[in-house]
Amino acid sequence: MSGYWFRLHDPLALVAALAAPFVVALALVPFRSDLSATNEALIIVVVVVARAAGALAALSAAAWFDFFLTMPYHRFTIADGDDIETAALLLVVGLIVSQLAVRTRRLRAVVVTDASHLSSLQETARLAEDGGSPEAVVEHVRRELVGLLGLRGCRFEYGTLIGHLPRLEHDGSVWLRRGSRITEYADWPDGETELRVVGGGHYYGRFLLDAHAGRPLPAEEARWVAVALAAQAGAALDSAGLPHQV
Incomplete structure (x- = not known):
């Protein structure tokens, strides 16, 4: 329509x-x-x-x-x-x-958007391949997430899982689990949303996404790219042999 x-x-x-x-x-x-x-x-x-x-x-x-x-x-x-x-x-x-x-x-807009997403992933991979420090890769991903998801801000937190925060999952969904109750969101929830960073099967930390509460979530493709960027950060941290959470 x-x-x-x-x-x-x-x-x-x-x-x-x-x-x-x-x-x-x-x-x-x-x-x-x-x-x-x-x-x-x-x-x-x-x-x-x-x-x-x-x-x-x-x-x-x-x-x-x-x-x-x-x-x-x-x-x-x-x-x-x-x-x-x-x-x-x-x-x-x-x-x-x-x-x-x-x-x-x-x-035409989809083609431009897909090209932008691909460029973001390529830049992150190139930074890691060129010997960029894992901290530099994490910082690069943090900046990319702000623009990609339309965030107010974003920060990376090493090795902690304090609190029960809504989570951006690998399938692009955003949900919060409290006991046996699961709440799935179509709009950004209040407060921060976590995007976990895993490399080599090890948990290294999480990006804490500061979004505009109540606004619709970005396109599913953008959320998939965000998850892929977090995975690249996890791979960089794992290859550097940094301490991780069990």
Whole structure:
């Protein structure tokens, strides 16, 4: 549904979606006796494709096509059957094409995001391979986690498991276990959330994630990358032979 319908929280997109088809249809008025209804409709479809709020732009395009470019002019009525068919096709094609445009933008965003995630993992691996100290790897991962998860802050705590904190698990879920009761979260919980660091089967510490309580958790892919980064930190600590918790 969100691919079709406009975003209510983006007033500029709404104004553009309404205004752009109106402006184009008005500009075509001097040429309406020379252009076929099909050509006029195709020109307006180009505007619909360019708009993020595609569904609203498609409705606006069909309405202004009717108002300015079909007889009787300057009325929201259509006398000719072919013009009715063209207006209906304009609306349907506008909706379909705008949906395709939205999906294309989303796929582009996914590609960019995935490339960013891969770069983060590669940089951490390169730091460890180039002989960076385990402390440097941990600090690098700490900074990466702040940006990746949209945190207010993050700190690393060596070798302690004090308190019962919500935990970011290996599958990307966030949950808290108290006795036999398990609470799973869709939003960041209050206080810090722990991300444990394990290397070679040994527990070395945990990243304590200071998130904005109540905000939705980041995308699952981002949480998986966070877990992978913590594993890289654990591998660096383990390879250095640092003390660990049993």
